[in-house]
Amino acid sequence: MRHIVVMGPSGSGKSVVGVALAARVGAEFVDGDDLHPEANVAKMSAGVPLDDLDRAPWLRTVGERLRDGGAAGAGGIVIACSALRRRYRDAIREVCPDAVFVELAVPADELHRRMSSREHFMPPSLLDSQIATLEPLEADEEGARVENAGDVDDVAARAAAALAI
Numbered sequence: 001m002r003h004i005v006v007m008g009p010s011g012s013g014k015s016v017v018g019v020a021l022a023a024r025v026g027a028e029f030v031d032g033d034d035l036h037p038e039a040n041v042a043k044m045s046a047g048v049p050l051d052d053l054d055r056a057p058w059l060r061t062v063g064e065r066l067r068d069g070g071a072a073g074a075g076g077i078v079i080a081c082s083a084l085r086r087r088y089r090d091a092i093r094e095v096c097p098d099a100v101f102v103e104l105a106v107p108a109d110e111l112h113r114r115m116s117s118r119e120h121f122m123p124p125s126l127l128d129s130q131i132a133t134l135e136p137l138e139a140d141e142e143g144a145r146v147e148n149a150g151d152v153d154d155v156a157a158r159a160a161a162a163l164a165i
Helices: 014-025 038-045 053-070 087-097 106-115 123-131 152-160
Strands: 002-007 026-030 076-080 101-103 141-149
Touching: 002 014, 002 053, 002 087, 014 076, 014 101, 014 152, 038 053, 053 076, 053 087, 076 101, 101 152, 141 152
Parallel strands: 002 076, 002 101, 026 076, 101 141
Antiparallel strands: none
């Protein structure tokens, strides 16, 4: 069973690529945004970045959902989750040790363009704090960094190939 987290800042395409990757590998897709407690959504909607105390229960929930797998018959689960810092990914792996990560690489100017053209509870004003927070995957972390440019199916195919699935 596959336990995959598609990670990156807002606007990087986590949900779109996550859906395509899940379809490609026969897994269920879950948007990590749907796992946030209401208080986190309210805070971000007000333009206030989450702190680590806000994130801790959410990251635990992401790890639990990942660990518990996908729907019956699914070949695993793909979750879109920012997972911007190493310690956030470690918190997920603490609950689901075989989690692997796909880091979506997108230039900052493109992230800003995407954020300004969509409806989402997280306002574009928080993007710079996410970019500053991002700690790319390290060599000892299971996963791959994939450029999110071009057709979404091609990006999902590159992600699957990078993970050797």
